[in-house]
Amino acid sequence: MCTAATYKTKDFYFGRTLDYEFSYGDEITITPRNYAFDFRHTSTCNSHYAIIGMAHIAGNYPLYYDAINEKGLGMAGLNFVGNAVYAEPDDSKENVAQFEFIPYILSKCASVSDAKNLLAKINLTGTPFSDKLPTAGLHWIIADKNESITVESVADGLHIYDNPVGVLTNNPPFETQMFLLNNYMSLSAKQPQNTFANGLTLNSYSRGMGAIGLPGDLSSASRFVRVAFTKMNSISGESENESVSQFFHILGSVDQQRGCCEVSKGKYEITIYTSCCNAAKGIYYYTTYNNHQISAVDMHRENLDGTELIRYPLITEQQINFQN
Numbered sequence: 187m188c189t190a191a192t193y194k195t196k197d198f199y200f201g202r203t204l205d206y207e208f209s210y211g212d213e214i215t216i217t218p219r220n221y222a223f224d225f226r227h228t229s230t231c232n233s234h235y236a237i238i239g240m241a242h243i244a245g246n247y248p249l250y251y252d253a254i255n256e257k258g259l260g261m262a263g264l265n266f267v268g269n270a271v272y273a274e275p276d277d278s279k280e281n282v283a284q285f286e287f288i289p290y291i292l293s294k295c296a297s298v299s300d301a302k303n304l305l306a307k308i309n310l311t312g313t314p315f316s317d318k319l320p321t322a323g324l325h326w327i328i329a330d331k332n333e334s335i336t337v338e339s340v341a342d343g344l345h346i347y348d349n350p351v352g353v354l355t356n357n358p359p360f361e362t363q364m365f366l367l368n369n370y371m372s373l374s375a376k377q378p379q380n381t382f383a384n385g386l387t388l389n390s391y392s393r394g395m396g397a398i399g400l401p402g403d404l405s406s407a408s409r410f411v412r413v414a415f416t417k418m419n420s421i422s423g424e425s426e427n428e429s430v431s432q433f434f435h436i437l438g439s440v441d442q443q444r445g446c447c448e449v450s451k452g453k454y455e456i457t458i459y460t461s462c463c464n465a466a467k468g469i470y471y472y473t474t475y476n477n478h479q480i481s482a483v484d485m486h487r488e489n490l491d492g493t494e495l496i497r498y499p500l501i502t503e504q505q506i507n508f509q510n
């Protein structure tokens with residue numbers, strides 16, 4: 187399972203949890219402006235916006251899971267297994283392989299509005315990266331400081347939805363996730379009023395009773411509701427530390443602990459990493475399952491006019507701050 191979320195204070199923040207039972211070998215990867223993107227079906231793109239995000243690098247190619255570009259646009263891919271259906275290449279459109287969808291959009295678009303225009307010309311194909319890395323069944327969230335959209339490629343084509351909550355999880359399809367929110371419209375951050383029935387006295391005996399009914403399990407549909415409620419009721423200061431801290435708390439509401447989600451005998455899905463990008467400043471913050479200390483890579487501390495990928499392996503060991 188995975189969850190992506192957006193958050194706005196003074197700056198715009200974008201991130202996700204990556205939940206899985208194993209890691210492909212992920213690195214914070216900066217693609218500078220002059221790295222040549224050899225897109226599979228279209229021409230090579232020699233000059234583009236710089237990108238920072240989490241990627242598995244294969245054959246010097248950044249296979250991004252989630253990233254932002256220097257213009258403040260963010261994009262993340264989340265599992266959509268069983269529903270994702272990609273197209274065959276079509277000569278009348280710009281064919282983009284699913285593994286290059288994030289770099290394709292982030293290298294060319296400065297905003298969601300740009301992305302919408304480009305998406306109208308795109309045919310998303312199932313072309314695999316290699317026989318070792320077959321096609322991943324995903325759907326995507328694309329967001330900037332003003333708006334978010336969800337992109338789903340399904341049996342009847344490519345769908346682009348406005349995403350007014352700015353969150354995404356996995357199955358079922360996004361429209362159904364949004365519809366299911368109707369079931370939770372009476373939840374509140376405030377204490378509830380007794381509307382149960384006339385003539386019966388009921389009392390709020392604990393704080394937090396306005397959100398009784400908020401689902402607590404790890405299913406994708408439940409995480410969607412939980413993170414939407416948490417994010418949309420979130421209040422924090424506007425400073426960088428307060429904003430980043432609050433963002434990790436939002437995604438902390440859907441954190442996955444080893445042992446609670448068995449995917450096959452003895453194998454458990456966990457939150458491998460949690461990311462939080464300051465999309466305005468080009469900073470990628472992250473924590474990992476075993477390291478809750480926030481680490482960060484700032485794209486603007488690198489030469490963004492270069493031609494080679496810049497890679498930072500994840501710091502996965504906890505650094506406990508002993509005070510005595």
Ligand SMILES: C[C@H](CCC(=O)NCCS(=O)(=O)O)[C@H]1CC[C@H]2[C@@H]3[C@H](O)C[C@@H]4C[C@H](O)CC[C@]4(C)[C@H]3C[C@H](O)[C@]12C
Nearest residue numbers: 187188205242249251263264265285319320321322356
């Ligand atoms: C497994 C990851 C998604 C995690 C997730 O959504 N878990 C939820 C599980 S479930 O639905 O609830 O069962 C996805 C997100 C991005 C994916 C990677 C990126 O798409 C980049 C390449 C794409 C290649 O086709 C396959 C390898 C790969 C390197 C992908 C491996 C894997 O499918 C990743 C890492």
